[in-house]
Amino acid sequence: MRTSSFFMFYLAGLSMLGYLATDMYLPAFGAMQQDLNASAGVISASLSIFLAGFAFAQLVWGPLSDRIGRKPVLAMGLTLFSLGCLGMLWVDTTTELLVLRFVQAIGVCSAAVTWQALVIDRYSKGVANRVFATIMPLVALSPALAPLLGAWLLNHLEWQAIFAVLFGISLLLLIPTLMLKDERRKPTENQPKENISFFQLMRSNIFSGNVMIFAACSAGFFAWLTGSPFILGDMGYSPNDIGLSYVPQTIAFLIGGYGCRALLSRIGGNLMLPWLLVVYSLSMIGMFAMALLSSPGLFALLVPFCIMAMANGAIYPIVVANATDPIPRKQWQSGRIAEYATARCLFLG
Structure with a gap:
């Protein structure tokens, strides 16, 4: 078609x-x-x-x-x-x-x-x-x-x-x-009649642990997203400048995501994840250090945040794949599990 x-x-x-x-x-x-x-x-x-x-x-x-x-x-x-x-x-x-x-x-x-x-x-x-x-x-x-x-x-x-x-x-x-x-296509014989419930997912340590990583990484991102308009406004930046400040972090996120996809063919995701979390943690420490300065510039704030965005871009596909690992493949393909997982990630983040 x-x-x-x-x-x-x-x-x-x-x-x-x-x-x-x-x-x-x-x-x-x-x-x-x-x-x-x-x-x-x-x-x-x-x-x-x-x-x-x-x-x-x-x-x-x-x-x-x-x-x-x-x-x-x-x-x-x-x-x-x-x-x-x-x-x-x-x-x-x-x-x-x-x-x-x-x-x-x-x-x-x-x-x-x-x-x-x-x-x-x-x-x-x-x-x-x-x-x-x-x-x-x-x-x-x-x-x-x-x-x-x-x-x-x-x-x-x-x-x-x-x-x-x-x-x-x-x-x-x-x-x-x-x-x-x-x-809509008619259900096939391979489609499960019953989908795994949200509460069954919550009892999975693998699922919950990876969702918590996703949520923790998202928390830093959304903390900046909600606070940056006021922070940059108080620093004297115009709405145009504030809008432009979101471009570098988006590019950094894309680089992290595509870079992760390229590296996964050579290095296992579980080997990469601890190092990516270290990078994320260091970027958060860097953001905190910049916040302690009396008058940090926009560049000084964006550098650690872009590093965090790049780390998140690489972390997200790994933890999403890990979170779905204990779920039967047929049930994951039904689509409901994706909604449950994303909803919990968004809420916790």
Whole structure:
């Protein structure tokens, strides 16, 4: 089955929407703090609330899409997300901000969970791999592109414009969603009738241990993500500068991921992991040391953080592979386990 250009653009939009919703408003943290007369902690909490909602929603949308189909789940999720973005245009209190960010997370998660299933449902393995190879680079670059777009909007309009653009994007994705044909494949004889439960996963020391590593590494990343807009703003950097500061770390993450993939053919992941964790720990110590300086520069802050991002890019594929090792392969391929694992990683991180 051939892939149409329109459907590829549609899939790319679905795959990138979650990153746009997460990172696009980061340069606006300072403006939102002033406009809503809120503390830095409350504005940062809007990102934490978003991640918590995203983690929870994965456990809902995945099984639901298997039962009622991809199209209804996407339609409900995108509608919910668009309403959450629209409501941001009239936010007056921090409570409204936090509630709407949670609503947005629940909604946009449907796109993140479902777009890969759409590919698998429609295409053979060979074609699906080519589709993923085309879209994944865009997904990887989204964390760098989203803050740049947000900073550009902030230079010309108020911070609410960021959510107006997200509202427009969600509508553009909702229209073709309503025209989708559900093409789920029928269960095969090899597909397990019962999937391993989340609580069974939690009792696995191998799974839980690797998830904790994933969460610990993610914690450092998101600590910077939520605090950096205020830190850099207090240092006198503009929203444009703040948006650009996310580009080097994204490149570092990609280098770590692709470098890990190249090295895994020569060195076992379990041999690499302890050394990567040492690099991660040293980068965190470096970040702490830079924070103790009276007036650190942007370069001094970004160097240890980029090292941390590079280490994370290499650590993530190893610990994800290790976490799934004790799980029967057929049950992992059913897709539910991936949702459970990712949800727990996001929540703990």
